Amino acid sequence: MTSILVTDPVIDELVAICGPDNVFADKSSRVNRARVPAPFPVHRWAEHVPDVVVLPTSAEQVSEVVKLANRHRIPVVPRAGGTGLTDGAVPLRHGIVVDVKLMNKILEVDLDDRTVTVQPGINMLKLNEELRQYGVIYPDDPASYPCSLVGGRIGTSGWSLIGGRYGHTRDLVISFQIVLPTGELIWVGDGGGRKVRKSSTGYQLKQLFMGHQGTLGIVTEAVLELVPRPEAEFAAFFSYPDYETAWRSTGALAKSGLATLAGVVLFDEWKLDYLRRDDEAYIPQPDDVRCVVATAMYGTTDEVRPGAKRLLRIGKETGGAYLGDEISQGDWASRHDRYATPLHGRLRDGQVVPMSWHCEDASINWSKLPQVRREWHDIVARLGDRFRIFDDWGMFAYTNGAFKPWGDYLTEIDVGIWEQELDDAAWDAWVTAKRDIAAVAIAYGGSISACHGACREGEVDLVPEELGGAGTS
Amino acid sequence: MSSTERGNGMAAGPDDGTGDDGASAAFVEEWRNAAYNCYSSGHKFCREVCPVMQVTRNEVHTPTAFHANVVAMEKGLLSIEDVARDYVHCTQCGACELRCPNTLYTGDFYRFRTRTVQLVKAVRALAVDSGIHQPGWQRWVEETDRQKSEPVLGDVPVSQEHVRDWAAGLDLPVGGETILFCDCEGAFHRTSVPRAAARILQAAGVEFGLMREQWCCGGPAAEMGYSERAREFARHNVDDWRAVGAKRIIVFDPHDYITFTEDYPSYFGDEYDFEIVLFVELLAELIRDGRLALTRPVERAVTYHDACRLNKRKGIHAAPREVLRAIPGLTFKDVDHVTQWSYCSGAGGGLPIERPDLTAEISRRRVERAAALDVDTLVSACVWSERPLTEQRGALEVMDLLEIVALAAGLEDAT
Numbered sequence: 001m002t003s004i005l006v007t008d009p010v011i012d013e014l015v016a017i018c019g020p021d022n023v024f025a026d027k028s029s030r031v032n033r034a035r036v037p038a039p040f041p042v043h044r045w046a047e048h049v050p051d052v053v054v055l056p057t058s059a060e061q062v063s064e065v066v067k068l069a070n071r072h073r074i075p076v077v078p079r080a081g082g083t084g085l086t087d088g089a090v091p092l093r094h095g096i097v098v099d100v101k102l103m104n105k106i107l108e109v110d111l112d113d114r115t116v117t118v119q120p121g122i123n124m125l126k127l128n129e130e131l132r133q134y135g136v137i138y139p140d141d142p143a144s145y146p147c148s149l150v151g152g153r154i155g156t157s158g159w160s161l162i163g164g165r166y167g168h169t170r171d172l173v174i175s176f177q178i179v180l181p182t183g184e185l186i187w188v189g190d191g192g193g194r195k196v197r198k199s200s201t202g203y204q205l206k207q208l209f210m211g212h213q214g215t216l217g218i219v220t221e222a223v224l225e226l227v228p229r230p231e232a233e234f235a236a237f238f239s240y241p242d243y244e245t246a247w248r249s250t251g252a253l254a255k256s257g258l259a260t261l262a263g264v265v266l267f268d269e270w271k272l273d274y275l276r277r278d279d280e281a282y283i284p285q286p287d288d289v290r291c292v293v294a295t296a297m298y299g300t301t302d303e304v305r306p307g308a309k310r311l312l313r314i315g316k317e318t319g320g321a322y323l324g325d326e327i328s329q330g331d332w333a334s335r336h337d338r339y340a341t342p343l344h345g346r347l348r349d350g351q352v353v354p355m356s357w358h359c360e361d362a363s364i365n366w367s368k369l370p371q372v373r374r375e376w377h378d379i380v381a382r383l384g385d386r387f388r389i390f391d392d393w394g395m396f397a398y399t400n401g402a403f404k405p406w407g408d409y410l411t412e413i414d415v416g417i418w419e420q421e422l423d424d425a426a427w428d429a430w431v432t433a434k435r436d437i438a439a440v441a442i443a444y445g446g447s448i449s450a451c452h453g454a455c456r457e458g459e460v461d462l463v464p465e466e467l468g469g470a471g472t473s
Numbered sequence: 474m475s476s477t478e479r480g481n482g483m484a485a486g487p488d489d490g491t492g493d494d495g496a497s498a499a500f501v502e503e504w505r506n507a508a509y510n511c512y513s514s515g516h517k518f519c520r521e522v523c524p525v526m527q528v529t530r531n532e533v534h535t536p537t538a539f540h541a542n543v544v545a546m547e548k549g550l551l552s553i554e555d556v557a558r559d560y561v562h563c564t565q566c567g568a569c570e571l572r573c574p575n576t577l578y579t580g581d582f583y584r585f586r587t588r589t590v591q592l593v594k595a596v597r598a599l600a601v602d603s604g605i606h607q608p609g610w611q612r613w614v615e616e617t618d619r620q621k622s623e624p625v626l627g628d629v630p631v632s633q634e635h636v637r638d639w640a641a642g643l644d645l646p647v648g649g650e651t652i653l654f655c656d657c658e659g660a661f662h663r664t665s666v667p668r669a670a671a672r673i674l675q676a677a678g679v680e681f682g683l684m685r686e687q688w689c690c691g692g693p694a695a696e697m698g699y700s701e702r703a704r705e706f707a708r709h710n711v712d713d714w715r716a717v718g719a720k721r722i723i724v725f726d727p728h729d730y731i732t733f734t735e736d737y738p739s740y741f742g743d744e745y746d747f748e749i750v751l752f753v754e755l756l757a758e759l760i761r762d763g764r765l766a767l768t769r770p771v772e773r774a775v776t777y778h779d780a781c782r783l784n785k786r787k788g789i790h791a792a793p794r795e796v797l798r799a800i801p802g803l804t805f806k807d808v809d810h811v812t813q814w815s816y817c818s819g820a821g822g823g824l825p826i827e828r829p830d831l832t833a834e835i836s837r838r839r840v841e842r843a844a845a846l847d848v849d850t851l852v853s854a855c856v857w858s859e860r861p862l863t864e865q866r867g868a869l870e871v872m873d874l875l876e877i878v879a880l881a882a883g884l885e886d887a888t
Contacts, residue, residue, distance in 0.1 A: 028551060028559055031545050055530065357513065
C-alpha cells in the first residue's frame, strides 16, 4: 500500500491501540469498506477507498483512535452495518474507517427496568434471538432488520416498519455512549440516568446526536427499550381500483386510533406494475387491482382480535378488498426482503438487465402525497427519457409517526439503475434528479429524508433551505 | 482531489488489474452479471447467517464481499492476488445462498440462483491457476495425491494399504452392483461410522460391496481450488465403479454426496449414469418399511445438528429427524432446520486446514447452543463435523446418527 495520508508510523500507532489482528491496510479490506448499498457511483469507487481499517473492541480503543486521528489530522469514518443509503459509512475523503462490528456484545439484560445494554455492532435479529428466552423484544424493525446494526441505526436515526406501535430508533434508544471528535467519552440520554425515558433536566442531548451520520462522533454503547414479545400479530392487505381510493383509505386506517396498529403502507400503481413483472415476486392479481394497502397490528390477543375486526371494517368501508390471509400473512412476514430485487430491472424495450436498487425517501404529509407522487414519477420519467439505464420501480408511503401512525408518511420512490453502464453524464443527471426530488419534498412542506439521511450529493445541497425555512412552501 | 492524485494505491482502470491477465478476465466475464445481481441489491441478509462472519465480524469474509470483489476486479481496483486469502474464509455451507432475497423471491422465474459456493470455488481455482497457493491446502492436496486418501491423521500416514482397515472382521465383499463409498475421515479417523453403516446394511439385508481401490472423492481438492487434481480422483473412482459393474453408490458422508451429485456429473456428462444413494435417506426407508428394526431403547436426550451440506445445500432435513424419532427411549429436542441455517461446525470447505482457530470457535458456539437445550448428546449426520464438535463438546457426547441407530438396532459390535 502506498498512502501519503496514513503513514506507516500511524499504522504502528493504530496497531498499538487495537492490536495487530484488528488493523487492516490491505487493498481488499479497504475496497470493501468503501461502499454502502446505494446509490453509489461504482465507476468512481476508487475515490471512496479508505487508507486503513480498524476493528476496535472497546470504547477506549475507539477514543484512542479518534485522538490519534486528531493529532495527525486524518479523517475518521465510523462504519457499522454499512447498509445505510446516504454515505454515513462511506469514506468521502479516505482516512481511517472505524468498523465497530467486533463490538457486538450484549452487556446487560435488565428485566426489572426493561432495558438491554449493547455494543453498537450487534444486529437486531441476532439480539432478538437472544432476547426470546426472556419473553421480550427490541422492536426496531427496518427493512434491513436481518443485517443492519444498532450503531448505524443511531447514526441514521432509523425508521421502523412497526414504529406506529413501538416508536422508531430515536424513541427506542434510551441513552448511549458516544466518543466525541475530541476523543472524549460522554453519555447522552433524556436527563442523566442511563435508563430514564423522560426528563426535564437541562437540554436533551440525545436527539442532537441521533442521526449524526458519523459527523459528531462514534457510538460505543447503547441502552435500548424492551417491550413484551407480542402475543398476537395481525396483518391485512387490501386492494383498490385506483390511487385516490387507496390514498383516502390509507388515511382512514392510519387515523383509526387503534393502539395496536403498527403501520400502514400504501403501494402505488407503479409499484404494482413493477411487482407484476414476474409471477414469482407477487402473487398474481386481477388487472383491476391497481394499488395495495398493507396494515399490521401487534399486541396482546385481547387487544388485537377485536382491533383486527375494526381494521377490516374500515378497510372495506373505504373501498378496499381484503386480499386474503395467505397474501396478508405471507407478504408481511417477508416484508424485509420481498420488494426490491435487481432481477426485475428492465430497459424500456423490455430487456432484463442487472439493476441496482436506489431509493429516495422523504417525509410527506398525508394531504400532499398525491401531488408529490405525480411530480416524483415525472422526474424519474424525464431521467429515463435521457438515459436508458434508469427504471421507475414505483413508490411506497409508510406511516411515519411514532406511537400514533398518522399525519406524515415516509415516502419512497425506488429507481433501478443499470450501474454497469453508468458514466459521469448519467451520474450527474441522477444527482440532479435527487436534488429535484428533494426540492419537491420541501416545496410541499415535507422533509428531504424520513430515515435515510440527507447527506448525499444532490439532496445535501438543499438541507439549508429545508432547515432555514421549515414548514414554508 | 482524486485518490489517484493523492496516491493511496487505488488508481483505477481496466488496464490496471485484469486487462492483461487472460484467466482473470475470463473469470470476471463469467461472473460479472451474477456479481452485479448481488452487488446491486445491497441487502447483505447473508451476513449474519454466515458461520464465519459470525465469528470474525470481518466484512471481507462476507458473501457480499465475495461478489463485490468481482466488480472491483472488473473495475481494476483489485486483483486475484489481493483477494485470494479472503476466500479461505468460507465453509461452503450454502446458508448465504438460501438467505439471499434474489434466490428466495425471484430466482425461479429468472432461472437465477445466487451461487456463492460456486463463486468461492471458482476464485480459489483462479488463485491456484495463477500460482497463488494457501500453504495448508497445497500440502493437503499434495499429500492426498501421494496417498490417494486425505491426510486426516496428521503426522500418521494414511495409505491405500489401510483404506479398508475400518471393515476388519465385517466380511465385506469387493465389487457388485451396489458400492458403499467410505470417505477419508470415516475410513481412518472415525471408523465407527462406516462400521455402523456396514452393519446396518447387513442387518437390513442390503447387498453391497466395497471398491477395489478407493481413492479420495476429490471433493476437498475441488473445494480448495485444485480442480484438475479433483478430476483425476474422480476419474479413478468412476473407472473403479465401472470395472466392478457398479450401478448404485451409497454414501453416508454429505460431502461425498455433494461431490458425486454435483461435481462428477459436471466432469463426465452423460457418461455418468450412477445412482447415488444418501445413506440417511435409505435408512429412513429401511426403518419405514420394517426392514431394519430399532428395538433397543437408547436412553439419551439428544438434539440434531443439521449437516450443512444436507440441510442447506440439498434441502435434506426430514429424513434424519424421521430416523431419530423412530429410536425408542430417545428424548429428541429439535431445533428447526431454518434456524440451523446459521449453525455450522466449521469443518467444511477446507477451513479447518487453513483456519483451525475459526473452526474451533464455530464448533464451540454450535455445542454451546446444544448444551442450552439441556441434552446429553449432540447427534450429527456428517462425519466431518464430528471431530471439531467433539473437540469442543464439554459435557456433551457427540455421536453420528448411524452410531446411535446401530445401538438401537442391537448392533453394538458395529462400534
